[in-house]
Amino acid sequence: MAVLAVEGLRKSYRDLVAVDGLGFAVREGETYGLLGPNGAGKSTAISMIVGILAPDAGSVSAPPKARVGYVPQEVAVYPDLTARENLRFFSGMYGMRRAEAKSRTTEVLRLVGLSDRADEAVAKYSGGMQRRLNIAVGLLNRPSLLVLDEPTAGVDPQSRNAILDSVQRMTGEGLAVLYTTHYMEEAQRLCDRVGIIDHGRLLAEGTPAELGEPDLEAAFLRLTGRELRD
Numbered sequence: 091m092a093v094l095a096v097e098g099l100r101k102s103y104r105d106l107v108a109v110d111g112l113g114f115a116v117r118e119g120e121t122y123g124l125l126g127p128n129g130a131g132k133s134t135a136i137s138m139i140v141g142i143l144a145p146d147a148g149s150v151s152a153p154p155k156a157r158v159g160y161v162p163q164e165v166a167v168y169p170d171l172t173a174r175e176n177l178r179f180f181s182g183m184y185g186m187r188r189a190e191a192k193s194r195t196t197e198v199l200r201l202v203g204l205s206d207r208a209d210e211a212v213a214k215y216s217g218g219m220q221r222r223l224n225i226a227v228g229l230l231n232r233p234s235l236l237v238l239d240e241p242t243a244g245v246d247p248q249s250r251n252a253i254l255d256s257v258q259r260m261t262g263e264g265l266a267v268l269y270t271t272h273y274m275e276e277a278q279r280l281c282d283r284v285g286i287i288d289h290g291r292l293l294a295e296g297t298p299a300e301l302g303e304p305d306l307e308a309a310f311l312r313l314t315g316r317e318l319r320d
């Protein structure tokens with residue numbers, strides 16, 4: 091069953107068409123990777139999907155906002171608080187009861203591999219650990235759809251592995267994940283299906299094996315005429 095269905099999505103900034111009739115769906119337990127070069131329209135599409143930008147045309151069928159965990163590229167946690175304090179704060183915003191907030195906090199800290207550093211101020215965290223905490227916040231309210239905008243860009247290998255492992259574990263429990271990345275080998279490892287977009291349009295879609303000739307990197311270059319990396 092589709093957790094997210096996007097149809098004919100369109101958005102222009104003045105005379106620039108950033109998203110141009112985009113359509114795709116993400117099913118329960120599926121990891122869908124939206125791959126595209128800089129400026130392809132990924133962030134604009136995601137903003138419309140999570141409801142922070144109004145589309146010019148098209149439709150988005152997604153779970154209610156409280157069931158969508160949106161993890162933006164920017165770190166959005168309080169540096170002076172510990173990871174656990176941050177999570178308790180955000181669980182309060184979701185209206186979770188004390189006991190549930192406490193147990194869910196422990197659970198999401200474990201999911202992103204931060205249990206043993208949970209009581210340190212976030213200001214002392216590496217960039218990658220801060221990203222993992224951002225993801226933990228996105229998971230707090232047991233979303234049915236998790237949207238990750240380039241979660242591994244510029245993070246250290248240890249955090250990158252922890253992020254990829256946690257995504258794999260969560261989809262095993264039925265969570266649908268939509269994410270964008272610049273790393274082809276990562277998409278190959280993680281995604282059940284990928285959509286390659288450029289100029290706001292979906293150029294191809296399929297499993298990494300279906301698209302990969304001989305690998306995703308080559309498929310990407312063939313379809314867009316561009317390298318994925320900056």
Ligand SMILES: Nc1ncnc2c1ncn2[C@@H]1O[C@H](COP(=O)(O)OP(=O)(O)OP(=O)(O)O)[C@@H](O)[C@H]1O
Pocket residue numbers: 103106108126127128129130131132133134135
């Ligand atoms: N607020 C804005 N005003 C005007 N143009 C914008 C705005 N936001 C994005 N754009 C333009 O829209 C196009 C799509 O941008 P978008 O950020 O969605 O792409 P992206 O695929 O997410 O790129 P990146 O990988 O660099 O984040 C680009 O040409 C960009 O310059």
